[in-house]
Amino acid sequence: MALKGKNITIILCIITVFLYSLLKYGYNGRDLYTYRDYSESLDNYIDRYPDYESSAITAHKQGWPSFYKDWSTYWHVKEDQLQQDIERMDSFITKDLYTKGLPYTTTAKGRETVFAGVFKSLWEWDEPYLGNIAEAFLWFKEKNNLTDRQMALLVINYVQNIPYEIPERPFGLASPIEVLTRNYGDCDSKSLLAFVILSRLGYECVIYTSFFYKHAMLGINLPSTGYYKTWKMTNYYFVEMTTPGWDIGEISKQTQDLDLWDIINLQATY
The missing domain is CATH 1.20.5 (Single alpha-helices involved in coiled-coils or other helix-helix interfaces)
Structure with missing residues (x-):
């Protein structure tokens, strides 16, 4: 004994x-290699945009927990890029959307058209400037031998940990650059940011919107369990982006009627 x-x-x-x-x-x-060096990150940004001196570039340090460790990296952006982004979005919404009456549509297809147009424009405008943050996640993946799923979760945790706040913007929507620069965003703004980063890294993603729930989430094609919808024979699992702690496929009981969710597939050709 x-x-x-x-x-x-x-x-x-x-x-x-x-x-x-x-x-x-x-x-x-x-x-784990969880800290992305400032100088290495800045050098990578200048290599991408050699026309800009380092004095004209603003650095934003972001930290977040994932895999029981604290991670951090820098995101660099031209100082004038945020204002250009805001002015372009305001002009787009005023000239292209309100003049066509699209915000007042009540059909699911009409709402999908509205948000697809807004999301896709912001994606195309901002994606070239998010290369340095996407490169940081590739760096984390290589240094730590992360799987594709682990890297996706690292990105998801990163965006989930950005504070939740509704932007005072048309549609309450902030661009990816604005979310990163101001360090806050709401459900659709953060879902779009995650979509842009993950798309650049090669993942198949969609954005879910619900007029009934007044909410938005990310959808990602990764082997998972939980809630998903199918678009052209591909399963996209829901990912709640508003706050930390939500796993892929996990959504609140109050939003589980999947018929009330529209799929916006920006990676498809409309």
Whole structure:
């Protein structure tokens, strides 16, 4: 009996050490590379946009928890890019949307057309300037031997941890550049940011919108469990982006009627 008790104690000690190692060093048994160096990140940005001196570039440091570790990186942007982004969006909404009466449509297809137009324009405008943040996640993936799913979760956790606040903008929607620069956004603004980053990294994504729930979420094509909708034989799992802690396929009980959700597939040709 004493020998059996001693064996149990040894086994419990081994399990304790393993769990401590998992929490401290990560799932691969060693320290994770969780900090993206400022100078390396800036050099990468200048390589992409050589016409701009470093003095004309603003750095924004972002940190977030994921895989039981704290991660951080820098996002760089031209100082005048945010204002250009806001002016372009205001002009687009005023000239192209309100003049056509699209915000007043009541049909599902009409709403899809409205938001698809807005989301797609913001995606096309901002995507070239998000290359340095996407490159940071590729750097994290390479340094830490992350799987495609783990890198997707790292991006999702990153955006989920951006504070939730409704922008004082038309449709309550902020562009990806505005969300990153101001460090806040609401459901559709953060879903769009995650969509742009993940799309640049090669993932198949959609945006879910619900007029009934007055809410938006990300959809991603990754093997998962939980809630999803199918678009042309591809399953896109819901991802709640408003706050941290939501896993892929997990949504609140108050929003689980999937018939009330529209799929906006910006990666498709409308």
